[in-house]
Amino acid sequence: MKINCIAIEDEPLALKKIKEFIEQVDFLNLLEGFDNAIDAVGFLKRNSVDLIFLDIRMKKLSGIQFLESLQIKPKVIITSAYDEYALKGYELDVADYLLKPFTFERFIKSVDKVYNQLNTSQNDNSNEYIFVKTEYRIEKILIKDILYIQGMKDYLQIHITDRKIMTLQTFKNVLEILPRADFQRVHNSYIVSISKIENIERNRIRIGSDLIPISDSYKVKFYGILKERKILI
Template sequence: MKISCIIVEDEPLAAERLQGYVQKLPFLNLVAMFDNAIDALVFLKTQSVDLLFLDINLGDFSGIKLLETANIKSQVVLTTAYHEYAIKGFDLKVSDYLLKPFTLERFIQAIDRVQEYFTKTEVPQPKKFIFVKTEYRLEKILFDEMLFIEGKGDYRRIHTATKKIMTLQTFTEFEQEIPAAIVCRVHKSFMVAIDKIDSIEKDRIRINNTLIPISDSYRQTFYDIINQSVK
């Protein structure tokens, strides 16, 4: 992922060096640079960034005061020439504390910590498709297009809104790959796409013009899923 960041540094040489480090890492996107905390605070009131490189000694309104008084949601890497602020910095739960002059290697270590944070908090995107083995190729099947899967001897026939695909993949494999809330087993020979069901009557499911039976073995699980969708 791209990590957007800003630099708040009042020493021109230090700011230039830090900018150079940021530009060496293609996954860092430098959005803005400020030489004082007030301008940075005004910016952060209307813009959000992932990471803030923050000098501590910035005149009357220091980097520490910025963190103590403002609701900063970005990850923060403190930069300073004074080691005595280290404990205070970690009290404020910053990602890292870089003591000037720091090397590129030490800078990368700090970025690794930031990346680790985003990796842990990143919400995985739900799966939207599977690839199915058919003949001599892999066919992409979108969950949104699936209607039902029908057992045909050793084969499974996948019915979608636009096509039918035959495969040797088993129902068990489909159950492992597709969440039951999306495509549910209802019979030893059928799985159905929950959102494509037109009606349910007398333990039969209607999808378009096809009637699909619900067997005793799968009835309870199926109706539990249906009841959840009704709430």
């Protein structure tokens, strides 16, 4: 499994060091390095990443402000010379906190932790069904029957083979319980079951009579996953 990552660090020597460390780890794929968080925000609107190495004290937009602004949060490893931000970082659910100067051994321990988390989440969730809360009851849904999931303001609409179910849930909660081997987010408003895709044309997925858009922010990761699993040739 390859982990696509970016590094955000305003000190040139520190950014160079992180890049060199990343290049020595075969499961890390550095997409880009940034000397400020604002450019990284623009990049993330067009690309999907698995991991961000993030400095805290930066001009214009701090690492904490950057984290708080993200709607889609990949794994984050904070790299900082200041330990007073550690608590705030963990409140924002960062994967690890590397205190500068850190060694390559400490770096490896940190990225290994992220690798195991991502690998476990991809291989977990082998249940054949889930239970979903609706307005008046709890519905049992067979995972093999789910076609796709659509976001509708505060609700999710789960499209299954014979009906639609509305539930007050978040995409994050749903993705945590669905098997990641088959379900992928392709748009801010859509998760699809890969096995139910009939065709893809002009970045639109056809499932039954429905067309589901693939947004620019998810396109790279989605097609990359299809290639990685050797189901796109």
